[in-house]
Amino acid sequence: MIEKVDISHERAVLIGVVTKNQGEEQSKEYLDELEFLTFTAGGEVIKRFTQKMDIPNPKTFIGTGKMEEVRQFIEDNDIGTAIFDDELSAAQERNISKILECKVLDRTNLILDIFAQRAQTSYARTQVELAQCEYLLPRLKGMWTHLERQRGGIGMRGPGETEIETDRRIVRDRISLLKDKIKVIDKQMGVQRGNRGKMVRVALVGYTNVGKSTLMNTISKSDVFAEDKLFATLDTTVRKVVIQNLPFLLTDTVGFIRKLPTQLVDSFKSTLDEVREADLLLHVVDISHHNFEEQINSVNKILGEIDSGDKPTIMVFNKIDAYKAEPYDETDLEVERTELHYSLEEWRKTWMNRVGDNALFISALNKQNMEEFKKRIYDEVREIHVTRFPYNNFLYPDYEEEE
Template sequence: MIEKKEIGLEKAVLVGIVTKDQDEDKLKEYLDELEFLTYTAGGRAIKRFTQKMDMPNPKTFIGTGKMEDVKNFVEEHDISTAIFDDELSATQERNISKILGCKVLDRTNLILDIFAQRAQTSYARTQVELAQYEYLLPRLRGMWTHLERQRGGIGMRGPGETEIETDRRIVRDKIALLKDRIKTIDKQMAVQRGNRGKMVRVALVGYTNVGKSTLMNVISKSEVFAENKLFATLDTTVRKVVIQNLPFLLSDTVGFIRKLPTQLVESFKSTLDEVREADLLLHVVDISHPNFEEHIESVNKILGEIESNDKPTIMVFNKIDAYQAEPPIEENDLETERTNKYYSLEEWKKTWMGKVGNNALFISALNKQNLEDFKKRVYDEVRDIHITRFPYNHFLYPDYEEEESQ
């Protein structure tokens, strides 16, 4: 829980359930992430409500008694928003809103709201708007109190058509318009990518808030926006990077997240073309996060969905300076006790993480730890790709020479 009382943040309660597919530990992880999402969106989680259920209540998601507890707390503490960790149906959202008398959001709606706040370019805004309308379409019925009011209109709709049917038609037309707009921008971006020539392309991928933009800034010596919030970067940034005398293109892409709304995966697939067309992926992982293994799985799943999971990949374990747990114990040395909070790169390399395809690196982008190894590994990989593509240029790029320390 975020304990400090940030001024001006919307007060919210979080709601989740323990099921046969999601135990208490898993729910806590999801609610921790939901709280960070809430903070990123401009809210402050005051309290969490959880309940054990075989399956969600089809009418109110949680049981009647627990809903009464939530209602009482909302009224007593002047809570403005209730946020549910799983996607709510239109019926559930409508029923819960009537009972609680406050704004009701689910995880998908919250993520869409963050994306809407973070979108900077017209392309990102168009993608977010498309995802919002696709989320809205099946929920229109719950947003009206005048569902059956008949209203005619010249040139608007035929006799007997209801308000809700008209709104559905308007939303579908808007979705079609946005999809056409995205196709147009996609063609323009494809031309831009084509104009970059045959330079080797490297893409940073990873879970949200793992430090991709910070790493981009360090390597490319540019100023890509980065902060400790989820989805700080939505728009793909591409920079020309030169290590030693070897140039290549480095792109920073939108971060992934567990339970990523389907609408967002679909609408942002075009943004992820930078990943699809990359020659090399740098999969950045926040090793200080207690659930980083699940983050890796989530990223790999989405890479599979965009047919990019078979690309050459370097695992970049970032934030080694922020690691809080005890150091890993070497194999066959189970009796060793360690009390130090941090440990050496050699110790990191002896863990299972250091043996992932024999292609893992351990760095701190923020504190610039072990960046020389990182640059060398990237240089070697890009050089191999470049020489394969242009074999007559091999003499231009000698073996990596370590830079003298400043």
């Protein structure tokens, strides 16, 4: 039985590196995201540490001098958790734990922990547990000597808290059992997808926390959980949506993130099948995020990895109501204006409109420009539907604006 522990004030420090492949600005961006991940998991970041080096130290990730600085700060400030921005090897984790004498997590472990919190259905919990077991298996040797004095908290949910999982053989047996269970559920979900007939399928994809679930609620008038935290939605949600008289299936998928653990990509195969089998992707982007271009690239990279990079895609720039001006060049938006003064025509004149095929600019939360959004979706779905069922062409006239 997993012990529930109040971790609302778990104190943590973050550790990252600046290398020749990851500059200062990029390192800061990653640590910003790592801090948001820590907040989502229930922790409080007290301090960040960064070090410039050619490559991470193979034994301790950071140098001995910086490690001593971190250790002293942890000792002086009652810090319970040290979180590293990259995946640590089993040897690195053991070495660091001996030095810091506190709980040591890496980015992958933190993301897995958040998934363990967010999983609501039996299927999602099974997927997360499989990912956790595959992550823990090579790290079992010696890791429990420094974890046994911990009382749960961030990174300690799921199989990581059950003492029986310390046995390699039992973990391997558990992995085998979970894979068999997922195969059965995958087969059931495949039958479910087949039973949906040949209805056009549209999937919402995008970085985590860009507003996909809010958009899903707005379009489908359903009540999908939405929150300003990373991975608020973990379980795939499918809704039948009708725009005017044209029905189609809309899927809200799990959000992507940079450095997405490979264990999660593998265990969430069936979830990602919803993306693979979609006829149309709506790539939702948080335009108010200061580095949304890199988020777009991260999503496109993952879509390529799951053989969905060439699917018909509409770029949907969301949160135009929350956009704050940054110093663009003279041909772009005027810097002096506040986010309340951009017209849709001005958005269409930016380079963003040339990304993909005529991008859309909306605010799902405030329902701004939803009429144009619905018309565009209607036109795209209608074209796919008519191609699939040419004899139904007369049933779906051109889109008419709602009064």
